[in-house]
Amino acid sequence: MRLRSLVVFVLLAASVSGCARVRAVRTLRKGQLEVSWTDGGPIVTGVNGRTAVFPLNSPELAVRYGVNGDLDVHGAVHAVPFAFGTFWIDLGASYQFVSGKIGLLGTATLNIATNGRDIMIAPQVTFVASVEASRVFTPYVAWDSALSLTPSVQYLGIFSVGTQIAIGNVRIWPEVRWFAPWDDQEPTTFSYLSPGRGAIGVGLGIGGVIR
Amino acid sequence: MTRLGFTVLAALALVGCNVDSAAFTGPVATRYDFGDLERYEELTLSAPNGDAIAAVFVNGDSDLSVLYFHGASENLTDIAPRLAYFQRRGFSVLAIDYRGFGKSEGSSSERNAYQDAEVALAALSERGTSPAQTVIMGRSFGGAIATHAAIREPPKSLVLESTIASAALAVSSTTYFDIPASFTTEGEWDNVARIRAMEAFPKALLHGDADETFPFWHAERLFEEAADPASLFRVEGAGHVGIFEDHEDVFRAALCHGLEDDERARCER
Numbered sequence: 001m002r003l004r005s006l007v008v009f010v011l012l013a014a015s016v017s018g019c020a021r022v023r024a025v026r027t028l029r030k031g032q033l034e035v036s037w038t039d040g041g042p043i044v045t046g047v048n049g050r051t052a053v054f055p056l057n058s059p060e061l062a063v064r065y066g067v068n069g070d071l072d073v074h075g076a077v078h079a080v081p082f083a084f085g086t087f088w089i090d091l092g093a094s095y096q097f098v099s100g101k102i103g104l105l106g107t108a109t110l111n112i113a114t115n116g117r118d119i120m121i122a123p124q125v126t127f128v129a130s131v132e133a134s135r136v137f138t139p140y141v142a143w144d145s146a147l148s149l150t151p152s153v154q155y156l157g158i159f160s161v162g163t164q165i166a167i168g169n170v171r172i173w174p175e176v177r178w179f180a181p182w183d184d185q186e187p188t189t190f191s192y193l194s195p196g197r198g199a200i201g202v203g204l205g206i207g208g209v210i211r
Numbered sequence: 212m213t214r215l216g217f218t219v220l221a222a223l224a225l226v227g228c229n230v231d232s233a234a235f236t237g238p239v240a241t242r243y244d245f246g247d248l249e250r251y252e253e254l255t256l257s258a259p260n261g262d263a264i265a266a267v268f269v270n271g272d273s274d275l276s277v278l279y280f281h282g283a284s285e286n287l288t289d290i291a292p293r294l295a296y297f298q299r300r301g302f303s304v305l306a307i308d309y310r311g312f313g314k315s316e317g318s319s320s321e322r323n324a325y326q327d328a329e330v331a332l333a334a335l336s337e338r339g340t341s342p343a344q345t346v347i348m349g350r351s352f353g354g355a356i357a358t359h360a361a362i363r364e365p366p367k368s369l370v371l372e373s374t375i376a377s378a379a380l381a382v383s384s385t386t387y388f389d390i391p392a393s394f395t396t397e398g399e400w401d402n403v404a405r406i407r408a409m410e411a412f413p414k415a416l417l418h419g420d421a422d423e424t425f426p427f428w429h430a431e432r433l434f435e436e437a438a439d440p441a442s443l444f445r446v447e448g449a450g451h452v453g454i455f456e457d458h459e460d461v462f463r464a465a466l467c468h469g470l471e472d473d474e475r476a477r478c479e480r
Contacts, residue, residue, distance in 0.1 A: 042387070086394045118391035146388065151379075154389040180387050191423075199387065 021175040021203035022142045023074050023107050024094040025130050025164040028066030028209070036062050036171065036207025042179055043193035043201055053193075055202050062207075070096045074109075081113060088113035090124070103130040103138075111146070122148040130164070139163040156180055162203075173205035235283050235352055235398065236319050237312030243267070245291045250298070256330050262310050262317035264327050266334065269294050271303035275367065275474060276340045277466075278331060278360065279306040282351030282373075286313035293455060300466070301477045303340070307331045309356070321355075321398045328360040342366045346466065349374060351425070351451065358405040361412075368413035368469025372462075373422055373451050376429040377401040407436040413469025414441040417462065419449025442468055 021038050028034060041056030062076035071093060078088040092109030104127070111122040124147070130140035144158035162175030180198040192199030243265075245251060250270040255263050267287055277297045281290050286308050297304045309327045311319025335345060342364040349357025354374025361369045375381055378400045379392035392399075406414070414437050418430035427445065434443040444465045446458045455462050467478035 081394060113390070113394065115391075115394055118393045120390055120394070122388070148389045151391050152383070152389050156388050183387070 021162065021173055021177070021205050022126055022128055022140075022144065022160055023062065023076070023090075023092065023109060024064060024072055024105060025128055025138055025140050025162075025173070026099070026103055026105060026132075027070055027072045027094055027096040028064060030066050030069045031211070032066040032209050033211040034064040034171065034207055034209050036064070036173075036205050038062065038173070038203055038205035040175070040177075040203030041201050042177075042199040044191070045193050046191040064094075070099070074107075078113070081115075086113055086115040088120075092124075101132050103132065103140075104128070105130070118151065120148060120150050122146055136166055137163055138166070157182075160203075169209040171205070171207045171209070173203070173207075175203040175205070177201040177203060235321060235324070237284055237309065238286050239311075240286055240288060240308075240313045243286075243288045243291075243313065245288070245294065248291055248295050248298070251294070254334065256307065256327075256334050258310060258317060258323070258330060259326055260317070263315060264307055264310065264330055265314035266305060266307040266331065267294065268334075268338070269298050269304040269306075271298050271301050273301040273303075273474070273477060274340075274344050275301065275470070276303040276305060276335060276345045278335055278345050278347045278357075278366075279304055280328065280347075280349035280353035280356040280360070281306065281308075282349075282353045288313070296455075297466075300463075300480075302346070303338075305331055305335050305338075321400060324352075324356050325359045328356045329363070332360055332363065346370060346469070348372065348466070351375070352400065355400040355402050355405075358402050358409075362405050362409055365410050365412040368415065369409075370415045370417060370465050370469075371402070371430075371433065372417040372454060372465070373419060373425060374402060374416075374429065374433070375400050375425050376432040377403045380429070380432065381425065402433055403436055406433050409438060411438045411440065415444060415465040415468050416441065417444040417446065417454060417465040419446045419451065419454055419458075421448050422451045424451035440469070 039059040041058040043055045045053050059079040060076045062074055064072050064074040066072055073093045075091050081088040090109045090111045092107055094105055094107040096105050098104035107126040109124040111124060113120040126142055126144045128140050128142040130138050132138050140162055142160040146156045148154045157180060159178040159181055160175050162173055165172040178198055178200055183198045252268050254266040254268055256266050258264050287306060290306060294304050307327055308315040309319055309324040310317030345366045346368050347357045347361045347366045348370040350372040351374060354371040378398050382392040382395055383389050416430045416434050418427050420427045430443060434441060444461050446454050446461050449458055467475045470478055
């Protein structure tokens with residue numbers, strides 16, 4: 001098979017749409033500003049029938065601001081689409097419904113992407129349940145619901161398990177994601193790591209509270 | 212290809228490689244090796260911008276010709292066994308290397324390939340072969356070039372092997388999230404639109420049901436859009452490559468299916 005060039009094409013297509021991790025585990029304190037860099041995506045296990053294990057590359061640069069302790073606003077830029085001349089941002093807000101040792105947080109995000117020719121609009125809602133296990137570790141589970149409205153209506157659900165690691169003002173978020181847990185696998189150029197349905201991915205975020 | 216290789220390719224793309232030139236590019240050549248092929252001549256056609264287009268014309272024993280469009284990452288040397296096969300079944304054959312492929316000059320692109328197909332059609336006409344005497348055949352990306360050629364004037368038949376429905380559908384099927392195809396490629400490769408607009412002449416869709424590059428649904432989608440008479444040839448267990456090599460009986464059936472009785476008898480013998 002000598003379509004390695006096609007592989008690049010679909011690899012990038014998939015990377016463009018790969019979601020790296022949840023935006024917020026706990027809201028920031030009032031006036032805090034956090035900057036983070038995240039990468040990751042579904043894990044590819046084969047390309048055109050050949051073994052090639054690696055996670056898709058879907059880096060995002062995000063900024064989050066604490067409005068009042070229970071409410072954050074955030075914005076993020078997705079880096080891979082720039083390779084195609086596409087500007088992709090997401091903007092949103094997170095609200096801490098339950099705080100304390102057990103936390104429940106909801107995030108509403110609007111993904112907007114355009115290359116000047118086409119536009120994609122995709123609202124996304126995320127719920128994160130977390131446990132403050134220690135001053136350093138806050139493990140969590142999350143459920144993402146994303147809905148692309150253009151070019152066609154398509155729902156993507158993502159189940160995530162991860163932890164927030166806080167060391168001083170530095171934050172690290174390793175995360176495992178299960179994309180579209182109900183989706184049948186069918187032969188495609190890629191095969192993803194999958195328990196039989198959907199695709200398993202990883203994400204790693206690194207950031208810091210800079211104010 | 213190793214994991215490292217893919218990572219490097221992806222990294223290259225991230226720093227600004229053009230995805231379209233990456234998706235449709237072929238091996239260049241300074242000479243061709245056609246093996247035991249007989250009664251052929253290498254031609255040099257001229258693209259609208261003056262670039263040389265390398266072509267080969269193979270003489271057959273009937274009035275019928277095959278105008279053949281190969282896939283990405285191939286050139287005329289790679290299709291030599293097919294050229295000989297068509298010749299054995301009585302067809303004359305004209306095949307070209309698109310600009311940027313083989314010995315052809317210029318750069319590869321979808322648009323250039325379509326222009327090159329028009330040049331090939333004209334070259335065949337100059338040799339006295341009308342579209343009504345021509346089976347147009349394309350494999351993989353070459354299928355989109357074949358439909359471009361076939362939509363201009365109805366051929367004897369159209370045979371599409373392991374081809375793409377459209378770039379937009381290929382992108383949406385690869386990702387878990389529907390993004391506009393133009394986010395990743397300027398190429399359209401829109402066989403769906405063209406086959407939908409085609410007149411009623413014989414069309415054969417030949418596709419492996421284990422194809423991981425363009426899964427079988429690409430052919431099913433095209434079959435749904437094709438006006439009769441159209442036939443879908445499902446090749447069980449075949450991947451993106453290997454139908455011609457490992458399933459010759461099905462390949463032959465698709466090649467011959469649109470011919471008149473006497474022509475088909477010659478084709479199938």
